Amino acid sequence: MDPLLYGHAPDERLVGAHLSGDSRVRVYRRSGGALHTEEVPFFPFFHLSDGRLLEGFQGRHWLKPLEGEGYYAWLAAFDSWQAMWDAFRLVSDRSPSPRGEPSPRPEPVHLFTDPVTQYLLQSGRTMMKGMTYADLSRLQVDIETYASPPHTFPNAERPADRVILIALSGDDGWEQVLDGRRMGEERMLRELVKIVAARDPDVIEGHNIAGYDLPYLQRRADLHDVPLAFGRDGSLLRWPAGRQGAEWWLDPSPPEIAGRHVVDTHTLLQSYDAGRHELESTGLKAAARHFGFAAPDRVTIDPRRIPWHWDNDPEPLVAYALDDVRETRQLADRLAGSALHMTQMVPFALGTVIRTGAAQKIEAMLVRAYLRRRVALPCPGEGMQTAGGYTDVFVTGVVGPVVHADVESLYPSIMITRGIAPASDTLGVFGELLRELTTLRLEAKRSIRAAGDPLAAGRLDAMQSSFKILINSFYGYLGYTRGLFNDFRRADEVTRIGQEILRSMIRHIRGAGGRVIEADTDGIFFVPPGEPEGEAVDRAAVGRLSGTMPEGITVAMSGRYARMFSYKRKNYALLRYDGGIVVKGSSLVSRSMERFGRTFVRGVIEALLRDDVAAAHDLYVAAHRAIAGRTLAVAEFARRETLREPIETYLRDVEAGTRNRSAAYEIARTAARHLRPGDTVAYYITGNEPNPRTFEQCRPVEEWNPNFPDANVPYYLRRLDEFAAKFADSFEPRAFRAVFSPDDLFPFDPSGIRLEVREVTPEPPESPAEESEWQEE
DNA sequence: AGCTGTGGCAGGGAGG
DNA sequence: CCTCCCTGCCAC
Numbered sequence: 001m002d003p004l005l006y007g008h009a010p011d012e013r014l015v016g017a018h019l020s021g022d023s024r025v026r027v028y029r030r031s032g033g034a035l036h037t038e039e040v041p042f043f044p045f046f047h048l049s050d051g052r053l054l055e056g057f058q059g060r061h062w063l064k065p066l067e068g069e070g071y072y073a074w075l076a077a078f079d080s081w082q083a084m085w086d087a088f089r090l091v092s093d094r095s096p097s098p099r100g101e102p103s104p105r106p107e108p109v110h111l112f113t114d115p116v117t118q119y120l121l122q123s124g125r126t127m128m129k130g131m132t133y134a135d136l137s138r139l140q141v142d143i144e145t146y147a148s149p150p151h152t153f154p155n156a157e158r159p160a161d162r163v164i165l166i167a168l169s170g171d172d173g174w175e176q177v178l179d180g181r182r183m184g185e186e187r188m189l190r191e192l193v194k195i196v197a198a199r200d201p202d203v204i205e206g207h208n209i210a211g212y213d214l215p216y217l218q219r220r221a222d223l224h225d226v227p228l229a230f231g232r233d234g235s236l237l238r239w240p241a242g243r244q245g246a247e248w249w250l251d252p253s254p255p256e257i258a259g260r261h262v263v264d265t266h267t268l269l270q271s272y273d274a275g276r277h278e279l280e281s282t283g284l285k286a287a288a289r290h291f292g293f294a295a296p297d298r299v300t301i302d303p304r305r306i307p308w309h310w311d312n313d314p315e316p317l318v319a320y321a322l323d324d325v326r327e328t329r330q331l332a333d334r335l336a337g338s339a340l341h342m343t344q345m346v347p348f349a350l351g352t353v354i355r356t357g358a359a360q361k362i363e364a365m366l367v368r369a370y371l372r373r374r375v376a377l378p379c380p381g382e383g384m385q386t387a388g389g390y391t392d393v394f395v396t397g398v399v400g401p402v403v404h405a406d407v408e409s410l411y412p413s414i415m416i417t418r419g420i421a422p423a424s425d426t427l428g429v430f431g432e433l434l435r436e437l438t439t440l441r442l443e444a445k446r447s448i449r450a451a452g453d454p455l456a457a458g459r460l461d462a463m464q465s466s467f468k469i470l471i472n473s474f475y476g477y478l479g480y481t482r483g484l485f486n487d488f489r490r491a492d493e494v495t496r497i498g499q500e501i502l503r504s505m506i507r508h509i510r511g512a513g514g515r516v517i518e519a520d521t522d523g524i525f526f527v528p529p530g531e532p533e534g535e536a537v538d539r540a541a542v543g544r545l546s547g548t549m550p551e552g553i554t555v556a557m558s559g560r561y562a563r564m565f566s567y568k569r570k571n572y573a574l575l576r577y578d579g580g581i582v583v584k585g586s587s588l589v590s591r592s593m594e595r596f597g598r599t600f601v602r603g604v605i606e607a608l609l610r611d612d613v614a615a616a617h618d619l620y621v622a623a624h625r626a627i628a629g630r631t632l633a634v635a636e637f638a639r640r641e642t643l644r645e646p647i648e649t650y651l652r653d654v655e656a657g658t659r660n661r662s663a664a665y666e667i668a669r670t671a672a673r674h675l676r677p678g679d680t681v682a683y684y685i686t687g688n689e690p691n692p693r694t695f696e697q698c699r700p701v702e703e704w705n706p707n708f709p710d711a712n713v714p715y716y717l718r719r720l721d722e723f724a725a726k727f728a729d730s731f732e733p734r735a736f737r738a739v740f741s742p743d744d745l746f747p748f749d750p751s752g753i754r755l756e757v758r759e760v761t762p763e764p765p766e767s768p769a770e771e772s773e774w775q776e777e
Numbered sequence: 778a779g780c781t782g783t784g785g786c787a788g789g790g791a792g793g
Numbered sequence: 794c795c796t797c798c799c800t801g802c803c804a805c
Contacts, residue, residue: 111778112778113778113779114778114779240778240779241778253779277803352779355779356779356780357780357781358781359780359781359782360779360780360781362781385782385783386783387783388782388783388784388805389782389783389784389804389805390784391783391784391785391804391805406805410805411782472781473781473782474781475781475782476781476782477781477782478781478782479781479782479783480780480781480782481780481781482780482781483781486781491782491783495782495783520784520804520805521783521784521804521805522805523805568785568786569784569785569786569804570784570785570786570803570804570805571785571786571803571804584803584804585785585786585803585804586785586786586787586801586802586803586804587785587786587787587803589802589803590786590787590801590802590803591801591802591803592787592788592801592802593787641800641801641802642801642802644800644801645800658799659790659798659799659800660789660790660791660798660799660800661789661790662789662790662799662800663789664800664801693789693790694788694789694790695789695790722787722788
């Protein structure tokens with residue numbers, strides 16, 4: 001095993017760790033079925049730019065100068081966690097930031113704030129080596145809560161909104177329900193604490209457990225003065241400090257539980273679905289259906305009906321909660337494998353692996369290597385990355401057949417073949433890691449093909465995908481503002497070489513008579529020359545293209561399609577040979593589009609790809625009628641948006657004039673419960689003018705009353721026409737008006753209507769510096 | 778205390 | 794009208 005990747009400690013099955021006292025760590029190892037514990041010494045530490053900053057510090061500490069020219073040239077270690085923080089504060093006070101300014105860059109101290117991470121870095125250990133997810137002891141948790149008044153969102157602060165059921169299950173098939181009918185809430189909580197201690201799980205799992213179940217349980221436990229002692233050492237939940245900022249709120253952080261890992265399957269599901277968009281929702285039931293493990297007799301209950309059920313027919317609730325924990329277990333089985341394998345490489349606990357991004361993991365591995373060799377660390381460089389991928393569209397409309405050719409692992413290949421690595425990485429760890437991960441990934445992929453049983457193949461796939469995630473993030477790390485080893489010039493170099501490679505591919509495809517439709521970063525859609533040929537011929541052509549590439553750059557055929565609707569850069573649709581359709585791009589598929597619009601756009605695309613103009617017309621007429629006749633359900637024309645900032649921030653920015661009012665946040669302000677970033681609001685537009693100020697004329701879907709439909713018909717007809725306008729370039733103007741017209745006095749006659757295809761010339765770049773390059777093309 | 782990157786489109790509000 | 798700017802969402 002490569003110590004660079006898997007740490008320096010020998011193979012061991014470490015399943016948990018926590019701070020024990022001030023300067024020791026208790027670690028839990030699993031061998032066979034038994035759990036062993038040991039207490040080991042641990043010295044909390046941080047990196048320091050200048051040893052003098054610690055002069056006069058009273059606490060017991062060691063200061064060690066590091067080798068090399070790095071900015072963080074000192075390693076400070078302490079005899080207690082508390083002393084480390086005291087020292088941190090002292091140093092921060094000694095390098096004060098100007099009033100109102102953010103702290104000075106670079107920071108004088110570089111600190112890992114989690115003791116388990118620090119211990120793993122220091123010891124060279126990693127967790128769960130050689131283990132599969134099935135080797136862990138796990139507990140799944142799901143709570144049901146009572147809301148009063150009914151149909152409102154349960155609020156733990158309201159005394160009546162108590163926990164009524166707690167469903168639990170384990171990896172060994174054990175199941176139990178704590179039932180509020182048989183015991184009061186307080187006793188349920190005490191029982192829960194006992195069960196956690198008795199079953200002693202390594203992992204506590206739940207769907208949205210970080211955002212709902214655990215916070216709710218904590219509030220109720222506080223109310224009853226029940227200590228929620230879930231820790232392996234009997235300690236309480238440790239909640240993350242109040243967070244400020246934006247983006248990472250979208251996913252609430254779970255509390256820390258000493259010696260255990262909290263795995264929120266909702267977080268796992270979001271990372272699974274990110275960029276894939278296969279799920280209709282990230283709810284548990286949708287996921288179970290998606291992966292095909294939903295029980296056929298699955299009990300479903302509308303959450304708003306829970307209070308009614310509890311009062312009148314409680315038995316189905318028990319079955320419902322049990323189904324939830326069973327599905328949670330299967331979801332974790334399905335999704336946690338890759339994170340588990342990463343835990344074996346990265347000095348993070350499983351829960352931390354799931355919640356942190358790839359750049360953090362890469363950095364932790366770099367720091368581990370530098371720490372091991374007692375070499376100073378660099379600080380983040382000033383500046384910004386300026387260049388990105390090349391993207392362009394050359395032809396719009398319906399074309400085909402098309403071939404998609406793309407460069408395999410473009411940025412990693414460029415970095416490996418050109419030896420591009422951060423200038424500050426004097427030990428050369430970055431390149432070594434990248435090459436090693438790439439080799440291991442290829443090996444894992446080979447082994448998958450050779451693997452006999454699906455279990456082994458599944459494990460190898462988890463391994464392979466964890467390598468892939470890391471490999472693809474090395475480029476991003478170069479441009480990461482806060483990365484210790486960032487290097488913006490090298491990041492620009494990678495993208496610039498990538499652009500050159502893509503342009504060279506375009507030239508070669510054209511040179512061979514192909515018609516280039518669209519290009520984006522590392523891939524090109526093109527119509528092969530001559531009469532449509534078979535797959536082998538296309539593949540051979542891409543092979544020849546690959547032959548023109550520099551050493552280490554491979555182009556592969558990643559898809560063949562019967563037809564393509566090319567709309568704009570990064571926006572297109574494909575008709576597969578099996579008849580399936582793929583639609584890409586924010587202007588064609590977006591969660592924020594009204595559902596009727598999504599259906600309409602997709603339907604028209606499908607019609608055009610199948611050469612059925614009459615079907616496109618029918619879709620328009622049907623949608624027009626439904627809107628004008630007010631027969632659309634509210635879900636069809638409601639717009640759904642995700643809040644990305646706290647409402648308070650929005651209001652402050654509006655007040656300050658730095659942002660405009662928007663319907664979504666105006667709705668959120670008046671919502672019954674306090675909405676947070678990550679929550680979605682659904683609203684529709686009222687009134688009677690086609691161009692209303694939407695932030696004034698919006699209403700939440702909850703207030704929709706089908707008996708008094710007040711949707712803004714002119715507005716939604718205008719929206720329909722905006723959706724139709726996406727197809728304007730595919731027709732002659734007269735034909736376009738005929739197809740997308742509600743006028744049905746005469747039967748629509750599609751004969752004579754031809755689909756238009758347009759050549760789009762890329763706009764010349766604006767900066768004169770690039771002009772010569774443009775003229776070359 | 779936690780935060781990989783750039784490029785691109787649509788929709789909306791504000792102000793000329 | 795139009796342009797500018799911001800936000801949300803998406804492709805890679």
